[in-house]
Amino acid sequence: MTTPTLRDVALIAGVHPATASRALNPLTRPQVNAETARKVLRAAESIGYQPNPIARSLKTARSSTIGLVIPDLTNPLFPPIVRGIEDVLNAAGYNAWIVNTDNDPDREETQIESLRSRQVEGLIVATARRNHPLLVQLHAQGVPMVLVNRRVDGLDLPSVTADDDTGIGLAVAHLVEQGHTRIAHLAGPQGTSTGVSRARAFRNALLDHGLVNDAALTVECGYWSESEGAIALRKLLDSGTTFTAIVAGNDLIALGCYDVFAERGLHCPDDMSVIGFNEMPFLDKMRPPLSTVAIPQYDIGVEAARLLLDTIEEPDRHARSILLAPSLVVRSSTAPPLSR
Amino acid sequence: MTTPTLRDVALIAGVHPATASRALNPLTRPQVNAETARKVLRAAESIGYQPNPIARSLKTARSSTIGLVIPDLTNPLFPPIVRGIEDVLNAAGYNAWIVNTDNDPDREETQIESLRSRQVEGLIVATARRNHPLLVQLHAQGVPMVLVNRRVDGLDLPSVTADDDTGIGLAVAHLVEQGHTRIAHLAGPQGTSTGVSRARAFRNALLDHGLVNDAALTVECGYWSESEGAIALRKLLDSGTTFTAIVAGNDLIALGCYDVFAERGLHCPDDMSVIGFNEMPFLDKMRPPLSTVAIPQYDIGVEAARLLLDTIEEPDRHARSILLAPSLVVRSSTAPPLSR
DNA sequence: TTGTAGGCGTTATCAT
DNA sequence: ATGATAACGCCTACAA
Numbered sequence: 049m050t051t052p053t054l055r056d057v058a059l060i061a062g063v064h065p066a067t068a069s070r071a072l073n074p075l076t077r078p079q080v081n082a083e084t085a086r087k088v089l090r091a092a093e094s095i096g097y098q099p100n101p102i103a104r105s106l107k108t109a110r111s112s113t114i115g116l117v118i119p120d121l122t123n124p125l126f127p128p129i130v131r132g133i134e135d136v137l138n139a140a141g142y143n144a145w146i147v148n149t150d151n152d153p154d155r156e157e158t159q160i161e162s163l164r165s166r167q168v169e170g171l172i173v174a175t176a177r178r179n180h181p182l183l184v185q186l187h188a189q190g191v192p193m194v195l196v197n198r199r200v201d202g203l204d205l206p207s208v209t210a211d212d213d214t215g216i217g218l219a220v221a222h223l224v225e226q227g228h229t230r231i232a233h234l235a236g237p238q239g240t241s242t243g244v245s246r247a248r249a250f251r252n253a254l255l256d257h258g259l260v261n262d263a264a265l266t267v268e269c270g271y272w273s274e275s276e277g278a279i280a281l282r283k284l285l286d287s288g289t290t291f292t293a294i295v296a297g298n299d300l301i302a303l304g305c306y307d308v309f310a311e312r313g314l315h316c317p318d319d320m321s322v323i324g325f326n327e328m329p330f331l332d333k334m335r336p337p338l339s340t341v342a343i344p345q346y347d348i349g350v351e352a353a354r355l356l357l358d359t360i361e362e363p364d365r366h367a368r369s370i371l372l373a374p375s376l377v378v379r380s381s382t383a384p385p386l387s388r
Numbered sequence: 389m390t391t392p393t394l395r396d397v398a399l400i401a402g403v404h405p406a407t408a409s410r411a412l413n414p415l416t417r418p419q420v421n422a423e424t425a426r427k428v429l430r431a432a433e434s435i436g437y438q439p440n441p442i443a444r445s446l447k448t449a450r451s452s453t454i455g456l457v458i459p460d461l462t463n464p465l466f467p468p469i470v471r472g473i474e475d476v477l478n479a480a481g482y483n484a485w486i487v488n489t490d491n492d493p494d495r496e497e498t499q500i501e502s503l504r505s506r507q508v509e510g511l512i513v514a515t516a517r518r519n520h521p522l523l524v525q526l527h528a529q530g531v532p533m534v535l536v537n538r539r540v541d542g543l544d545l546p547s548v549t550a551d552d553d554t555g556i557g558l559a560v561a562h563l564v565e566q567g568h569t570r571i572a573h574l575a576g577p578q579g580t581s582t583g584v585s586r587a588r589a590f591r592n593a594l595l596d597h598g599l600v601n602d603a604a605l606t607v608e609c610g611y612w613s614e615s616e617g618a619i620a621l622r623k624l625l626d627s628g629t630t631f632t633a634i635v636a637g638n639d640l641i642a643l644g645c646y647d648v649f650a651e652r653g654l655h656c657p658d659d660m661s662v663i664g665f666n667e668m669p670f671l672d673k674m675r676p677p678l679s680t681v682a683i684p685q686y687d688i689g690v691e692a693a694r695l696l697l698d699t700i701e702e703p704d705r706h707a708r709s710i711l712l713a714p715s716l717v718v719r720s721s722t723a724p725p726l727s728r
Numbered sequence: 729t730t731g732t733a734g735g736c737g738t739t740a741t742c743a744t
Numbered sequence: 745a746t747g748a749t750a751a752c753g754c755c756t757a758c759a760a
Binding site for chain 3: 447
């Protein structure tokens with residue numbers, strides 16, 4: 049028993065396959081006699097006909113599928129974004145092909161190639177690197193594309209990101225309000241747009257509050273990870289610089305600090321305050337509960353998907369970028385510095 | 389400029405498309421003159437020819453793609469499993485289509501239909517429900533399928549799961565060793581195979597240690613979630629039953645308990661010990677760090693993918709199931725009961 | 729060893 | 745309004 053094809057439907061309905069095709073497609077249905085259409089639909093129903101998307105793609109060179117390039121699914125930041133994207137896409141009749149690149153450029157290239165050859169109609173890319181020849185090339189080829197959480201140097205692409213300036217501003221203002229004056233920044237990788245923009249926002253925020261920007265107080269992490277956060281903090285502590293609070297590039301980096309606090313017998317927040325970025329899940333249950341800057345993850349996904357659909361419909365429209373407002377979440381990892 | 393096709397390659401190489409096809413496919417390459425093959429490969433290289441998988445799929449009714457059905461990507465349990473699956477699959481020349489069902493049966497059905505119509509060659513399903521007519525039907529249709537983390541009633545399918553018996557046994561033994569005698573179980577949904585098997589394992593473990601199995605000490609959670617864990621624990625506390633330790637169905641349920649501890653002024657572990665299951669990320673940074681039963685998530689993915697590849701190759705082979713051994717991770721959420 | 733021809737299931741175009 | 749035809753890109757008997 050083979051799966052029914054359009055021919056089977058046509059045979060039962062007593063019409064030509066082309067007519068059946070027209071009757072089945074809502075857009076072309078008006079072209080066919082209402083009575084005939086009904087017959088066809090009934091026939092299709094009776095044998096449980098489902099159009100074959102592969103054959104359709106081959107013919108139309110479209111796929112109703114978009115590719116979703118995620119650097120690391122285990123990063124809790126991404127799943128909610130994926131969900132937002134899927135919800136919008138599914139509602140519009142599209143499916144998302146999720147691929148994981150593990151932050152590996154080669155793997156990313158292979159994966160994107162594979163998506164392309166499957167005729168995806170667009171790409172939503174949450175890639176890490178600022179410098180990204182492949183994306184430049186794809187864009188030149190007219191592939192509809194939206195960036196999420198990241199930007200690529202010299203590429204005027206639609207993107208959806210959290211407003212890092214505002215977010216870091218909120219974090220610094222909060223610490224300053226608590227009385228901190230020597231504030232360190234464990235910056236994300238400066239090869240990523242987010243890493244750069246948060247570091248810049250940090251410097252600006254210090255100036256806004258009339259604090260000196262001591263370059264020794266910013267250390268770059270190699271990755272957006274706990275372990276790199278820990279390494280960076282150790283380096284900072286070993287340097288002998290004094291400080292009472294840390295603005296971490298993201299929550300993972302902030303959590304890495306917890307390990308170092310334990311190693312060095314530092315108490316958070318009494319000896320050291322730390323604030324993260326992203327509001328990943330379960331921060332409220334950490335020891336201590338981590339203060340952070342929350343970004344609307346699901347909405348980022350939603351906006352990204354909308355932007356992509358727009359771009360697919362109107363390829364020549366000028367690139368718009370969307371900045372979503374973050375908000376401060378104060379928990380117990382930030383407190384006034386212990387006076388002594 | 390359109391993407392090159394087989395015809396273009398053939399044209400350049402000065403051979404017929406059929407010959408080019410044979411030359412490009414490693415399996416049929418021996419059929420063609422070595423010199424000709426070289427010419428074809430060079431031609432393909434020169435114009436960056438990539439076979440169109442859609443056309444190939446249409447012809448061969450295969451896709452080198454398998455479908456991966458995940459109930460909830462937000463659950464930190466799944467990403468590492470996905471990674472294990474992808475690594476094995478990619479190495480074997482397959483790609484994985486990940487879909488998210490949100491635990492919604494309708495959505496799951498749509499998603500699986502969509503995967504099927506895209507000619508996926510097999511399915512790895514991490515679905516929640518024990519009772520699952522759709523899977524039964526697919527299996528009857530001969531769709532290669534492997535279950536991950538779950539089983540389906542009355543379906544003899546290959547599956548990869550953690551050994552719940554052993555895992556729960558470890559947890560209970562640990563608590564008993566600490567001196568607990570009244571131990572509660574916040575069970576996962578009894579509509580899931582894991583929920584049932586852990587609950588059964590819990591009862592058995594109590595008996596093994598000569599403890600009475602007081603039915604009042606087991607409460608079922610509606611979902612595998614923090615909030616449901618909290619609800620269940622409140623119910624248990626309100627019932628007035630006394631107990632000093634909790635075996636939670638999984639880590640999320642255990643974390644839900646933390647909220648209730650805070651509400652009720654209970655101190656963990658002094659007033660109440662709790663142990664989870666799964667070893668999701670960041671448990672070591674919780675307040676208190678959560679003791680749990682670790683399962684080899686990545687390996688579960690690896691084994692599942694291998695099992696699926698085996699099944700695709702040898703459809704008639706008898707279903708094998710793999711049970712992976714868990715291990716105990718003791719942290720600070722479990723301690724001897726406070727004597728008073 | 730290579731070429732020929734037909735078809736996978738669908739849809740776009742042309743003719744009726 | 746419907747039918748006929750061809751084509752999307754590839755693969756595979758079969759023939760040469």
